[in-house]
């Protein structure tokens with residue numbers, strides 16, 4: 432029987448309750464596919480810091496090193512709790528960024544996907560999104576401002592200052608843009624390259640590389656769009672987009688805008704793909720304010736499982752079945768109370784009921 436080992440990092444806040452539903456779905460896939468998933472739970476994030484003294488403990492690194500893929504819940508603490516931890520051990524800087532760096536997960540896929548069954552969640556006018564939205568944002572994940580050199584101190588005049596650097600070499604740009612061209616080819620063959628070359632030299636180099644690579648993809652319709660204009664266009668006419676590619680910081684911001692046009696960050700799963708290993712996580716935070724209440728929708732976590740099956744294990748059919756099962760549950764009028772319900776017509780169910788219904792839909 433084929434077997435895959437998965438490191439499961441539950442994370443903080445709503446992380447454990449979302450992971451529980453994702454694991455239910457994995458087990459359901461296991462019993463129908465005959466593929467065995469060996470799940471190795473390991474501590475990661477703010478809770479790990481309080482329990483073990485490290486937010487990315489050595490033991491967790493060893494588990495992750497040895498597995499085939501990593502399924503990770505959201506991490507992060509309330510501002511009050513975060514301030515109890517040294518800045519460099521806070522879960523974002525102490526765990527998440529080191530995880531991305533360790534496995535060099537340079538290609539971050541963030542689907543901004545709104546099939547017809549979910550359309551009522553979007554705050555956009557129905558006539559602008561008829562038939563739905565289907566975008567893949569591809570974000571460079573291990574370079575740019577996030578990982579550039581930093582310094583801070585005091586100027587000669589005694590003013591506190593900070594300096595952060597945005598650095599890319601051509602191979603880093605080429606790698607991510609190539610991923611995007613390949614992805615566009617598999618889809619509707621429209622690629623928007625997002626840049627800010629009217630101001631940033633990093634975008635001038637970005638565009639040079641994009642033009643060079645475009646020679647090899649004459650079948651892909653390439654469009655160039657400045658990042659601020661892209662933000663407006665996403666709200667005004669999201670249906671024009673198919674694949675979008677951008678550097679790290681732009682991708683952080685535009686992908687949350689993507690969640691905004693869907694109606695919730697809770698509808699944003701993601702895949703963080705490296706050459707050797709990939710990990711899968713929701714794009715959103717740990718929502719400490721609603722943790723433990725059973726009201727958080729597990730779509731982003733279950734969607735991350737679907738992405739894992741597709742990208743790490745080549746189980747494309749099973750992945751499609753998961754997306755369809757979730758569409759079916761929403762299509763039957765169910766929701767959790769964290770998602771938007773503008774007309775008050777939806778049937779509110781709990782986090783675990785949502786997971787159960789996805790599993791039944793899978794089995795039917």
Ligand code: IPM
Nearest residue numbers: 507523524527683713714715
């Ligand atoms: C994301 C998150 C992270 C990021 C944070 C938690 C460091 O916002 O995955 O988009 O900024 O990349």
Ligand code: MN
Nearest residue numbers: 683684687714
């Ligand atoms: Mn973000």
